[in-house]
Amino acid sequence: MTKKKAFKQEYLTKYMYLISLVLVMVVFSIFAPGFLSLYSLQNIMFEAAPLLILAGGLSFIIYTGGIDLGAGAMVSCTCVLTGIYIAKMGNIIVLLMILAGVVMGTLNGVITAKLKLPSFIVTLCTQNFWNYVALILCPNGSIIIPMNMRSIVKWTTVKIGVIPSTFLLAILVIFLLYVFQQYTFYGKSIFAVGANANATRLAGVNIDAAQISAFTISGVCSALAGALYAYKLKSAVPTIGTSLTLTAIASVALGGTSMAGGRGSVLRTSIGVLTITAVTSGLDMMGADPLWKNIIIGVILIGAVCLNSDSQGRDLIIK
Amino acid sequence: MGELLFEAKGIGKDYGATTVLHDIDMKISSGEIIGLIGENGAGKSTLMKIISGVEKQSFGTMTLRGKPYSANTILEANHHGIGMVFQEQSLVGNLTVAQNIYLNREKKYSTAGFVSWRKMNVDAKKAIARLGLDLDTSKKVRDLDFATRQMIEIAKVLDVVEETASGKAIILLDEPTTVLSNEEIDKLFENMRNVAARGNAIIFISHRLDEVLKITDRIYVFKDGAETAEMPTKGADINILYEKMVGRSTTGEFYVEHKQTVPTDEVVMSVKDLSVFGSFNHISFDLHKGEVLGLCGVEGSGKESICAVLVGDEAPTSGEIVINGKNQNFANPYQARKKGILGVPKERRSEGMIGILSLEDNILISHLDGLTKRGLLNGKKTRAIADEWIKKAGIKCTSAEERINQLSGGNAQKVIFARALESGCRILILNHPTRGVDVGSKEEIYSLVRDMTAAGNSIILLGDTLDECIGLSSRCIVLRDGLITGSFECQVGNKPSQKNIVEKMM
């Protein structure tokens, strides 16, 4: 094929992940009247916000070729802590949660990097631990942020223009993550570790630091997401995270980031998140039979990943 | 010379718009060993791939033993009695020698789908015996050393093709000697002759012209996808071949000796009584500013291990590495780099290139922390630096965004060099810097080395060949069995002869 054509194709595959989002939007706006109404779009943004942050952070672990099965548990843990202590200390709690995130993430990172254990196992085990903390702090299912404290959490429901404040927050986080990924040497070395850890090591890069930083980032983002969920649900919910981990990983992959590591972008991830959120609420608005929901989502997921997968990695072995 | 086995007429290959191989004719008769030389990207590998069934030719025809021949898969080629030994080892570590040799050919030994490993081992022993090898074939390949693996690799292919075409097989060897030590190479050559004597034909690809001249009967020279010469080995010599390959005649200044610097007395690193248990003992030497210190020795003489220690990849058992007055003890290459030592690793693909990343990232990876300002990198600046290196090192690529694993071996190696230079390290450990690199790139790399020393850097060199080691170094240390057996000054003009160094090596 000619250079021009090659270029075109390159271009197409590069932005395919955007196209699939548009596709979803169009399809649902046809089948579900009112899907494009301001109210429902605001819903989608509001829904997507915490997941954006969670998945954004998780991406970095995927870049290293690892995986974090504990993200959900960290969300539960921080959600509970926030929900319980916000009454005492107000919004400052968010900063404390970020601190907690650093601790949790770094613990995962250190165990993985220094003991050279597969992150799959490490996170699988440590999550029990965060879940445990969440559960003993909140044994009866959920603790509500008392009505008289609602003023503290009001800002989350505010809309700036037509955009929910939390969504703007998420966008800000994604932006920061993008800068971290693109313009810091930790970001670069995280990708390098994912691409060829041994070569990176011999190039004199501190790969342990890189790996740990990835986990820390993920920890922080999970914590932030957890806090946001507490704000959103105005309560501490120790089980909130259980279903989130895989959703987050799925949306990372849906954006086209390679699970093998070394390639990807938080921008892709955020599109992935928006797509998944759009699909779920779109299905609700179509009034799809709940019995079929899982099936439909599964099919859409496969289709979308097919479209989006980062074609530059084509020559890689897919595992 | 035996009957004509194989003939290719007007073979060509193009990918999309670009033609990488055009109008190649080749004749192979039974019992001959054919040399195939040319720079990387000259089309050798492409032709090999076409013959061995990895790829399909775009034009031209091939005939095998008089019948038209074409293969869509390696397997098909094997059934026609054509087998290729690939450059990157294609053995499976967690299988035994026998299982590797008969991988995907288990039928012969299986009853009702269940394989008898015992029977297989018996045959495997025979197969490797053909190459004068004798070892327990139920051993896992993982536990064998590189050279032995290479031999098994060849034994495997040999077995495949001889089984189908006894005495009429064609075997393609792509750079088989790069990982072998001298005596192993001699052993290999001997075996090659035996194989040929049985009527098989061998195509031998190597960048080491001396080897080609030593073993082959006939030589094909490729350049830019075309066949520039076809000559009998007797009567050919390095200069002729070199000229045909690169189109310009070789300068006697192959190692750019006119640029060789005279090291100052300033000691940048002194190694004191360094030992790694079982690899080398009591190694002591000083490295001076602007010096190229060559380490000579056969495989297993401990030179590799010394490198590993110096770049922080291996922990010494005892001894000191003193840099500006302090004893340094590196836990990992990162710390070594921080102290100004960086290595250019031996295995380019697995240890050097960060395959799916861009050239820019590959060049800058060792210096990113240095380029960071207030925690951030300046995209424009980094790109500028990358482009500058691409120009300086003469890296052929579309842009700094291109992925490194899309480059040819030589260019990739230049990128790794650029990385080492960019890192700002003052001491560079070059481990087989020109392994598997074509003559053209070699020369460029040599001049890069000279530039480094001119800039006041110091280099420890493990030459790909002894000749290279002598040519580049300003001083050579010779190792045998992990001990220093000699040290030679190599000023321009009175370089020691290979002979007296080899004496110390063996």
Added chain:
Amino acid sequence: MNRKWENAIKEYSVGQQFVLRVKDDAKRDRITRIAPVILLVIMTLIGAVSQKDFFSPDNLVNILYQMSIPLVISVGLMLVLLIGSIDLSIEGNMGFAGSLVAFLVTNGTNSNNFGIWGVLFCIFIGALVGFITGFLHVKARIASFIVTYAIGSIMTGAAVLIYKGTAIKVLDPAFEVISRNKFLGIPYLTIIAFAVFLIGALILNYTAFGRAVYAIGDNELAAASTGIDVGKVKILVFTISGCIASIAGILMCIRLKLGQSSIGADQMFPVVTSIVIGGGSLAGGKGGALASFIGVLIYTELVNWLTLMGVNVYLRGVIQGIIIIIAVALTINKNRRTIAK
């Protein structure tokens, strides 16, 4: 090892040193290889010492009975892990197969009575699903993690579709027999499970296919270059995994006499952990039948032990987690040059 050898340097020549070091490495290698076995022994001893019931025949039968289904799952999962992939759809497939078989054999909801044919049909469907998974993974080049996740959610949905929320009670006498009756004190179900596992082990160790799986896990390109049809093997692996998953689902249904999607819940991750404890690697190429068996046994003993100890219900998970991390840290083959992902 640095310090350890310091003095030895003076005594031996480099050559001798080398021999010594190789010996030493070999020794350490051997230790890591048998580490799981040691772990198993320790686990058993701890159990025996701390709990008098641990070695009671009843409890031993319990352990056998409780490890049988994980053991079956491990057959499929082992193959998938060996090629370096992962199969998250196992839970969904189990749930589906369990529901479908309950729907097809004599049950309390409808008048179906296909008996063995129903069972075989389920296994076939499982294989089919596995095939589709593998096909998507190989041809569409979707990472196994995602494709299996998606297929898993699809199958869970399909399972619920079958019984529309009201779990189906199984009345087939054959199911009764298999779960209740014993041969030499060992339940039929356990015997079936072990048979399945044995077949799996034989296929892995004594067939060309088995070798191909190892080859792909260790060095995919090399495998391809010897003419192995990597894609085909991979698809076959997932097909087997799917087929095995539905066998496991059916066994679970036999165990519980009830068909619903939740019978697959939390079945897969424990088995992955077990295999890793047994010495398998998530990167592929390492592990095998024996490793899986030992791993599953260790894991089952651990869970059984925790129950016998009556550990605090909330703490259970944490203790389990810590023990597993330590276990893996001991059994995994570490090398300062490698990096775990």
Added chain:
Amino acid sequence: MKKKILAILAAMTMAAVTVAGCGGSNGSTTTAAPAATAAVAATTAAPAATAAAAATTAAPATTAAAATTKAAAATTAAAASSDGIVADNEADTPVPATIGSTKIDKAKGAGYHVGVCVLSLDNEFWKQETEGAKLAAAQYGAECDVLTCDSDANKQLQGIKDYIAKYGDKAVFVVDPCTTANTSNIAEICEESGNYCSIMFHRADGLFPKDFPHFVVSGKMNDYVNGQKTAKALFDSIGGKGKICEIQGLLGDDSSLNRHNAFNAMLKTYPGIEVQDSQSASWNQAPAMTLTENWIVKYPDLAAIYSSNDSMALGALEALKAKGLNGKVKLVGDDGAEAAMQAVISGDIVETIAGDGYLAGGYGAAFALQAAEGYLDVASVPGGRLFFSKVTFVTKDNAQNVIDKFIKTRDPGYDYTNLAFAVDKFQLVTDK
């Protein structure tokens, strides 16, 4: 070497926090309820002091949380009533014979859409709720859609919002919330958009329908009292003494905790009962079966097992059957799954509770619809619009009828136009 140290360190950190938490957990969950009070109260708005006070003196009128009162009850259970059932959370407000019992004009109902929100359809009870809501909607001539959320509180809210986005003010809801806390969000969302909703089974502390004109009713099942009743039945079945184990539901689920507390409360009145172990099987069969298998080895003289729901009970039953202990080791469940009720008939399970989904879902929908269509003056409903819904205790005697009524015919034939029928008792509102 370094790695080893690291390993130990990591292990120790975790161990440390674990132990730290362990203190909390012993208090808050497995053993006595008062500690739980402290734990919970400390974490709610109520100052810890009052909570503690509430715990010791069962004074119902404190600012403490609902959980507190329950716990309080638990501590003073002995004094509570003759049969030991502590029902101090039921108000004695008389249930008026009719609430909004009116003639329904179906045409008027047309265009209204009932969104019935349940956790998922993978459960008989939730299915009954949806069936009930559909039947009710039919009687009002309205449409009905099912919204599931796979037990994800967040998804549930999203679902409701999406439904509102679709049908605007024509949408009304009957919600089985994922978590107690979620109820306040649901109420607020509906209030904001002006859609009527009934929220069943759970209600956040400090959340009152009276503060939310569109929050029509909160109908609970009295898990706490019902749990005590089944526990009592179980204890009596083994003559009030013997060794016994408990299988809890999903940790962190509040029905699970209520039932656990009920079990503990009833224990107080039966000194002869020794609890051997209490583990969670997260509502699932398989783990329950494994647990039981191990228990009957460890405790050969086990007399009974208290299971917080039916599928876990059925799991346990399978384990017992395998050892031929079914019927010998007594068993109770909750939820009223068909298989469980069959087991009740065959005597393998002592008692279970048929929480009536048709009633909860249906009347919940009915309340919301009447409010939306203007039949019901929301303010007129007594008891602060907080009531306990009817349940049926399934024993050997009535099991068959229950099955015939609810399972065989998928319509219990309720008249969803007479709302009063659903109300068993009004809740005693202690947390005002």
